[in-house]
Amino acid sequence: MTEHGTGREARLGVFGGTFDPPHLGHLAAARAARDAFGLDHVLFVVAAEPWQKEGTVASPAVDRFEMVRLLVAGEPDMSASSVEIERGGPSYTIDTLETLARPDGRRWRPPQMRDVAPHLYLVLGSDAAARLQTWHRSAEIADLARIVVVSRDGGENPTPALPDGWLHVRMPAVPVSSTDVRDELGRGLKSHLVPTPVLDYVRRHRLYGSNPASPDG
Ligand code: ATP
Ligand code: MG
DSSP: OOOTTTSSOOEEEEEEEOOSSOOHHHHHHHHHHHHHHTOSEEEEEEOSBOGGGTTSOOOOHHHHHHHHHHHTTTOTTEEEEOHHHHHOSBOOHHHHHHHHHSGGGGGGSOGGGSSSOOEEEEEEEHHHHHTGGGSTTGGGHHHHSEEEEEEETTTTSOOOOOOTTOEEEEEOOOOOOHHHHHHHHHTTOOOTTSOHHHHHHHHHTTGGGOOOOOTTO
């Protein structure tokens, strides 16, 4: 299928995560996939119930969604998606891909992709990619989306051996994880790999045991 006016099909990146909280590593991964494979838009899909992270208490989905909105606010070709939050229940990627592919799922797509179904590109960090086989109905995922693995320079994740047909891009490492950020904020430190609007949200909503007393919060 061809998107009117562009001469080629539209490409939609689907980047899922818990985003508790979102950070600059997430943004860099989405940019790397977008730039390497000509993605027209990347949806940051916020997991409602991250079923693989049971035992670690996630912040409320609405807070994680709002923080992702703040993270991508300056990026015209990226947006936060609440498709899994509105669906509720365990957040299975296969369900989200099926929704985005269906005609009646068009409202979850960016406006320029409502009339013609875009080609889907599932963007995964290499650690997430290594666990893909454990996901719900994982064998069907590659039927619905191209799989893009983003690996980080610098050793912590050596380039994985990828199944045929998977796409791969390297990015300069952004040494941060949401776990690190939660630890830093809980100890009263400021994380420089989280943009200020996200940090302000964290403080205002007293997430991660952060101190709400700040000059503007
Ligand atoms: P946690 O520490 O709780 O696991 P996280 O920082 O890994 O959090 P997730 O929400 O679990 O964040 O990850 C969402 C996606 O972002 C995954 O595909 C993951 O591989 C990728 N990702 C996470 N951190 C980085 C980073 N620093 N650079 C590139 N990709 C990342
Ligand atoms: Mg992770």
